[in-house]
Amino acid sequence: MKNKLVLILLFVLPIAIYLLFSTATHNSLFLPTISKANADIPSHWQGLNQEKISMKDKITVLGFVGTNVMENRGNFFNLNQKIYNKYKGFKDFQMVMVVPAGNEPKAQQIMDELAPITGEMTGWKFVFAAPEEIQTFYDSYKLVGKLDTNLGTPDVIIVDKEINHRGRKGKNKKGKEEYKESYNTISAADLHNEMTDDVKIILREYRLALKKNNNARKDAFRDNIKQNIERNK
Template identity: 75%
Template sequence: MKNKLVLILLFVLPIATYLIFSSATHNSLFLPTLTKNNAEIPKNWTSLDNSKIALKGKITILGFVGNNVIENRGNFFNLNQKIYNKFKGFTDFQMVMVTPRGNEGKADQILSELEPITENMSGWKFVFGEPAEIQEFYNSYKLAGGLDENFGTSSVIIVDKELSHRGRKGKDRKGDDEYKESYNTISAADLHNQMTDDVKIILREYRLALTKNNNKRKDAFRDKIEENIEKNKKSKNEQ
């Protein structure tokens, strides 16, 4: 029974992954880099479970929630349904919401409200810092928008594993100029039509790179075997 289950998973998962990636309608195989070497989550910031949250090594949806956590619960619902539920199966994908200290209880409430419709909430992360630190962290990304008086914004951004800010820059499918650095969580259409595509693109990008690296390792292993065989043949002939 276990062997059958493993075979089914090996057959189904690649197909499911292909369907997710192939449905992207973005005009490029790669999501443009807007800025590089961006700031990491400060080490003194805390999380709900006291674990250390980092952006490095993860594909991250980064948001700045502010103090109105409960008041903006609709934004979390939109993000959860349109983005998180589609990509939560990828272990290198996470949602990180930056929140002023003192809002831990509100953040925990939001996760409790989302859990019944999502089940696996392990990719949802809240980090808490002082308002001034949050403002400085936000400013470091040099975004066109700004935080409101509650140190929040309805927009989120995509940060890749190397701390590069990713988005749209260049020509769209129609040939028109476009630039998109963030996605509005108030707009379900913005998340569904643009952000979903862009997350698919960046996940596919990393999967292609991983496949390429695996193929290189396989080729190197094969070449090593062939080299050893030739050495053995040469050695026998010399004898």
């Protein structure tokens, strides 16, 4: 019975993953790069419980909350329901929200409100820094959008494992030029449609790359065995 269950899982899981990724409607198999080799979260910035947070080797949804943490709780709910809940099972996926220092209790309250409806919260991160440092960090990405006077924006961006900013650039499915550097958390439609598709695409990129690397290692291992056999004849 146990062996049958393992065989069923081995058969069903790849199909389920394929169906998840194949539903993306973007016109490309790869998500365009807006900017490369951007700044990581500074090492002296601290998260809740003083943990260190990095975007290296993670697919990150990066946001800038500002001081109006509680006033923007609806944005967190939208992002949580439309994006995080769909991809929280991927260990290399995370959400990082940058907040001015001093707002730690408010951020913890948001976490406490989301936890009962979300369950697994390890991919949700809040990181805190001085206002001037947040502005400098945001400016380093050279975005068209700007932070408001509270150092916040409702827009979030996608950052890949090499800390490249990813988005939409070039012709869309209709052949029209488009540029999309961020996704509006106020708009459930923006998150549900465009951002959901784009996160699927970037996750698929890494899964395909991992599969290709695994196949290459298997081929190298097989060739090595063949060479050893031939050498020992």
